[in-house]
Amino acid sequence: MSHDHPIDDQAPARSRPATLADIAAAVGVSPSTVSRTLHGVPRASEATRRKILAAANELGFEPNPHARSLRTSSSRFVGMVVPDVTHPYFMRVLNGVSDVVEQAGYQVLLMSSARRADKERAALRALVSQRVAGILLATSGGYEPCGVPLVFYTHVEADTGDGRIRFTDADGIGQLVRHLLEHGHTRIGFIGGPAGTPTAQERREGFRTALENAWLAVPGDYLRVSDSRWSGESGTRAALDLLALDPPPTAIVAASDMLAVGAMRGLRQLGKRIPEDVALVSFGDPLFADLFEPPLTAVSHDAQALGMRAAELLLDQLREPSERRDVRLPVELVVRRSCGCTASAATGSAQPASADLAAVVQRQYECR
Amino acid sequence: MSHDHPIDDQAPARSRPATLADIAAAVGVSPSTVSRTLHGVPRASEATRRKILAAANELGFEPNPHARSLRTSSSRFVGMVVPDVTHPYFMRVLNGVSDVVEQAGYQVLLMSSARRADKERAALRALVSQRVAGILLATSGGYEPCGVPLVFYTHVEADTGDGRIRFTDADGIGQLVRHLLEHGHTRIGFIGGPAGTPTAQERREGFRTALENAWLAVPGDYLRVSDSRWSGESGTRAALDLLALDPPPTAIVAASDMLAVGAMRGLRQLGKRIPEDVALVSFGDPLFADLFEPPLTAVSHDAQALGMRAAELLLDQLREPSERRDVRLPVELVVRRSCGCTASAATGSAQPASADLAAVVQRQYECR
DNA sequence: CTGAAAGCGCTTACAG
DNA sequence: CTGAAAGCGCTTACAG
Numbered sequence: 001m002s003h004d005h006p007i008d009d010q011a012p013a014r015s016r017p018a019t020l021a022d023i024a025a026a027v028g029v030s031p032s033t034v035s036r037t038l039h040g041v042p043r044a045s046e047a048t049r050r051k052i053l054a055a056a057n058e059l060g061f062e063p064n065p066h067a068r069s070l071r072t073s074s075s076r077f078v079g080m081v082v083p084d085v086t087h088p089y090f091m092r093v094l095n096g097v098s099d100v101v102e103q104a105g106y107q108v109l110l111m112s113s114a115r116r117a118d119k120e121r122a123a124l125r126a127l128v129s130q131r132v133a134g135i136l137l138a139t140s141g142g143y144e145p146c147g148v149p150l151v152f153y154t155h156v157e158a159d160t161g162d163g164r165i166r167f168t169d170a171d172g173i174g175q176l177v178r179h180l181l182e183h184g185h186t187r188i189g190f191i192g193g194p195a196g197t198p199t200a201q202e203r204r205e206g207f208r209t210a211l212e213n214a215w216l217a218v219p220g221d222y223l224r225v226s227d228s229r230w231s232g233e234s235g236t237r238a239a240l241d242l243l244a245l246d247p248p249p250t251a252i253v254a255a256s257d258m259l260a261v262g263a264m265r266g267l268r269q270l271g272k273r274i275p276e277d278v279a280l281v282s283f284g285d286p287l288f289a290d291l292f293e294p295p296l297t298a299v300s301h302d303a304q305a306l307g308m309r310a311a312e313l314l315l316d317q318l319r320e321p322s323e324r325r326d327v328r329l330p331v332e333l334v335v336r337r338s339c340g341c342t343a344s345a346a347t348g349s350a351q352p353a354s355a356d357l358a359a360v361v362q363r364q365y366e367c368r
Numbered sequence: 369m370s371h372d373h374p375i376d377d378q379a380p381a382r383s384r385p386a387t388l389a390d391i392a393a394a395v396g397v398s399p400s401t402v403s404r405t406l407h408g409v410p411r412a413s414e415a416t417r418r419k420i421l422a423a424a425n426e427l428g429f430e431p432n433p434h435a436r437s438l439r440t441s442s443s444r445f446v447g448m449v450v451p452d453v454t455h456p457y458f459m460r461v462l463n464g465v466s467d468v469v470e471q472a473g474y475q476v477l478l479m480s481s482a483r484r485a486d487k488e489r490a491a492l493r494a495l496v497s498q499r500v501a502g503i504l505l506a507t508s509g510g511y512e513p514c515g516v517p518l519v520f521y522t523h524v525e526a527d528t529g530d531g532r533i534r535f536t537d538a539d540g541i542g543q544l545v546r547h548l549l550e551h552g553h554t555r556i557g558f559i560g561g562p563a564g565t566p567t568a569q570e571r572r573e574g575f576r577t578a579l580e581n582a583w584l585a586v587p588g589d590y591l592r593v594s595d596s597r598w599s600g601e602s603g604t605r606a607a608l609d610l611l612a613l614d615p616p617p618t619a620i621v622a623a624s625d626m627l628a629v630g631a632m633r634g635l636r637q638l639g640k641r642i643p644e645d646v647a648l649v650s651f652g653d654p655l656f657a658d659l660f661e662p663p664l665t666a667v668s669h670d671a672q673a674l675g676m677r678a679a680e681l682l683l684d685q686l687r688e689p690s691e692r693r694d695v696r697l698p699v700e701l702v703v704r705r706s707c708g709c710t711a712s713a714a715t716g717s718a719q720p721a722s723a724d725l726a727a728v729v730q731r732q733y734e735c736r
Numbered sequence: 737c738t739g740a741a742a743g744c745g746c747t748t749a750c751a752g
Numbered sequence: 753c754t755g756a757a758a759g760c761g762c763t764t765a766c767a768g
Contacts, residue, residue: 017497019745030755035747045753062497066443067745069434070760085466086459088655095454098480107494110478112466126475129385129430264659287456288654291632293661387761398739403763413737435761438744 018059026055038063069131078106078314079127079148080136083115083155084229088287089257089303090138093153096307097136104315106133115229117142134314137161140228141197149317153310155199163313165306165327169199169283170206172299172331173253176281177210179297179333180251183340185279189222189242189249191259193230200225203255203283222249226259235262236269243270243278250278251339257284260296264338275340285334295336305329386427394423406431437499446474446682447495447516448504451483451523452597456655457625457671458506461521464675465504472683474501483597485510502682505529508596509565517685521678523567531681533674533695537567537651538574540667540699541621544649545578547665547701548619551708553647557590557610557617559627561598568593571623571651590617594627603630604637611638611646618646619707625652628664632706643708653702663704673697 020038024031029048037052055061069075078101082090098108109132113120120142127135127148134149143157151163180188190207193200204223211218222245224238235254239262242249254260260282267274274280274294282289285300306329313325335341388399388406395402397416405420423429437443446469450458466476477500481488488510495503495516502517511525519531548556558575561568572591579586590613592606603622607630610617622628628650632642640646642662650657653668674697681693703709 020747021745031746032748032756033754036754039747041748048754062493064438064745065498066434066437067760068747070432070438070744070762071746071748073760075434086456086463088454088456088459091454091456091459095480098453108478110476112463125430130433261656261659286656288629288656288660291629291661292656292659388763389761399762400740400764401738404738407763409764416738432761435744436763438746438760439762439764441744 017064018056018061019064020061022059023052023055023061026059027051073131074133075131076106077109077130077132078134078136078311079109079111079123079130079132081111081113081120081123081127081138083113083138083140085110085112087258089284090154092303093307093310096304096309097311098307100308100311100315106315113140113142115140134318136310136314149314149321151310151314151317153306155197158198161324162317162321163310163325163327165310165313165329166199167301167306167331168328169202170209172283172301173203173206173255174210175331175333176253176283176297176299177207178214179335179339180253180279180281181214183251183279185251186216187222187247187249187251188216189224189245189252190218190255191224191226191235191238191242191252191263192255193226193259194228195225200255207253207255221245226255230256230258232258232262232265235259236266237262239263239266240270243267243272248278251275252278252280254280254282257282257286257289257298260284260298261286264292264296274338279340280338283331289334290336292338294338297336297339297341298334299331300334301329301331385432386424386429387432388429390427391420391423391429394427395419441499442501443499444474445477445498445500446502446504446679447477447479447491447498447500449479449481449488449491449495449506451481451506451508453478453480455626457652458522460671461506461675461678464672464677465679466675468676468679468683474683481508481510483508502686504678504682517682517689519678519682519685521674523565526566529692530685530689531678531693531695533678533681533697534567535669535674535699536696537570538577540651540669541571541574541623542578543699543701544621544651544665544667545575545582547703547707548621548647548649549582549584551619551647553619554584555590555615555617555619556584557592557613557620558586558623559592559594559603559606559610559620559631560623561594561627562596563593568623575621575623589613594623598624598626600626600630600633603627604634605630607631607634608638611635611640616646619643620646620648622648622650625650625654625657625666628652628666629654632660632664642706647708648706657702658704660706662706665704665707665709666702667699668702669697669699 020031020034023034034052037049038056080094080097084090094110101108109130111123111127113123117140120140124146128146132148136151136153137143138153138155139157149162152161153165156164156166192204208218224241226234235258239252242252252263254263260280263280267278272278282296282298285298289296289298309327388402391402392399402420405417406424448462448465452458462478469476477498479491479495481491485508488508492514496514500516504519504521505511506521506523507525517530520529521533524532524534560572576586592609594602603626607620610620620631622631628648631648635642635646642648650664650666653666657664657666677695
């Protein structure tokens with residue numbers, strides 16, 4: 001009987017998916033028993049257990065997630081809200097999140113806030129109404145407590161959430177600044193993120209601190225901010241503005257990859273040579289930075305690793321709620337040529353795919 | 369009474385979300401009536417209608433999607449499976465899809481196949497078990513009919529699905545080839561996608577046809593294929609292989625942006641100058657191609673528009689099933705410098721953000 | 737125009 | 753060890 005699959009062939013229409021009741025009928029037990037067996041709750045008799053499992057298999061049983069969610073009022077979804085679905089950084093984070101979360105039997109439900117507080121609120125509400133088990137949030141200012149375990153990543157809010165994870169932002173900016181100082185720069189401009197967001201503020205403070213540690217004052221108009229979208233266009237504008245100053249900076253630190261890319265376009269528009277006229281370095285490694293002219297020196301971070309750790313933090317909270325944890329992941333300086341360093345080896349060099357590779361690349365260039 | 373919000377304040381615990389029954393109790397009607405009113409079915413008396421709407425508002429009612437899905441056995445989700453969540457192209461498609469689909473009251477449920485047929489099958493099954501209303505699929509070979517309206521995008525399967533949308537692949541490759549021919553190239557190599565996939569095959573045929581139309585034969589070893597992931601690394605390898613041939617090609621057409629990027633790295637490794645030693649052009653515009661050295665000539669396509677049209681095709685099918693439609697979206701050649709053209713204007717140029725801008729960029733360069 | 741009732745497919749105390 | 757029963761929150765014929 002289990003060899004010629006009569007159940008399968010005689011199934012009403014193959015259209016209706018199998019239910020617990022179908023299995024129960026096929027085996028001759030109650031739906032309760034089937035449910036319990038499938039959940040491995042109190043050890044059913046080995047005989048019926050076997051029959052139930054076989055029947056479930058035979059019928060291709062998959063529990064109806066909606067029935068389950070309705071009953072338990074929670075789902076196997078983890079909600080993730082990103083500020084921008086088209087940004088490679090967030091997609092790499094998503095990749096890391098998916099891996100970990102699927103391992104644990106969850107699925108990720110992705111929502112975009114488009115960097116707008118109102119859309120973020122809407123996304124959060126939609127997630128709650130979907131009864132997601134937990135939420136991963138890079139906030140754009142729309143956060144409000146929502147009764148679901150929530151961990152912040154990358155863009156965090158102070159004193160809330162059940163967890164928090166981000167990179168060592170201030171330190172990363174500090175590395176960039178110190179590197180420029182080694183090149184002899186003293187007039188360094190900064191293109192930061194939108195005023196008022198914690199992440200942007202932390203990076204700007206990192207910039208200021210690094211300069212102050214070198215006994216360098218920071219002219220107010222050397223500090224620019226981007227629009228709320230951290231857009232490349234606003235990076236371009238900021239670069240144009242900086243170069244119009246008197247005296248203009250001889251080096252620029254961009255607080256994100258898109259801002260750096262925008263700045264690079266701005267400097268080209270002006271016909272400025274990088275790094276001869278202005279050096280340019282970036283917090284965040286844009287895609288294909290190794291192919292730019294000149295290759296862009298940047299602080300690189302492992303977005304996928306951050307996603308994985310973020311998911312783990314959340315999963316831990318789902319298993320048993322505990323104190324809020326605050327995690328920082330390290331970053332790494334990838335020296336290329338936009339800072340003023342010159343290639344010692346041939347110009348060929350692949351994009352660093354890992355920390356090791358980045359180190360190799362770093363060695364390929366020697367400073368001054 | 370509707371001014372001091374007594375219901376809100378006296379709510380049991382604010383924890384349990386409001387249900388139809390809550391509204392019914394508050395207004396003094398049956399849940400059936402509430403449900404019908406909220407759906408606007410048969411015109412309820414204006415008086416009760418008002419009261420119901422007010423109460424729903426007051427209580428912050430949001431229908432439980434799981435209860436609804438369980439009852440109707442379909443959800444407000446549209447499933448979308450992408451071969452690679454970290455690829456900017458697919459994320460731009462997603463962006464377009466989201467816009468259209470959310471407009472219509474749906475949400476997108478994103479799944480990755482990681483370009484593997486088995487994971488694609490699993491994703492499809494998960495989507496079906498979630499009772500998604502429809503599916504958008506860029507197949508990696510794991511497609512099987514699943515009883516849900518489905519439209520293919522970008523990577524299509526022959527003779528199935530309820531719709532199909534992609535770019536004019538063969539024509540795009542043809543434009544690249546013709547442009548290289550105008551530069552005087554006769555030995556042109558091709559780095560294609562993985563053998564056996566329809567999209568890769570169409571692009572390769574486009575290549576062959578364009579050359580044959582110019583009475584040029586194609587040596588078999590000038591035709592390379594990538595690995596199954598269309599990875600940059602395999603693009604690099606292919607470029608290395610092509611340049612090791614005797615005689616080597618004087619120009620290379622890459623069938624995707626990642627393959628072009630990989631090829632560029634390969635050519636750098638060999639110390640080859642682009643375009644002096646080898647010209648390089650790409651089907652698909654990588655992010656930041658304008659910042660490359662040299663800026664990459666590429667066929668550009670509007671991924672977001674494709675996403676929007678794909679979603680519309682699917683939505684149409686959901687409204688009323690009809691014949692399968694097969695849509696092609698046009699592509700556009702963006703001439704930069706890797707083909708051998710030289711900049712007439714200053715080198716500064718922003719990444720083309722729209723068709724218009726692309727045209728402007730194109731005008732900035734003059735051929736030969 | 738409106739209500740009572742059934743049922744979607746599951747889970748989980750509560751009895752036996 | 754197992755079954756009968758209730759109930760999660762909705763929708764939708766079916767009566768009135």
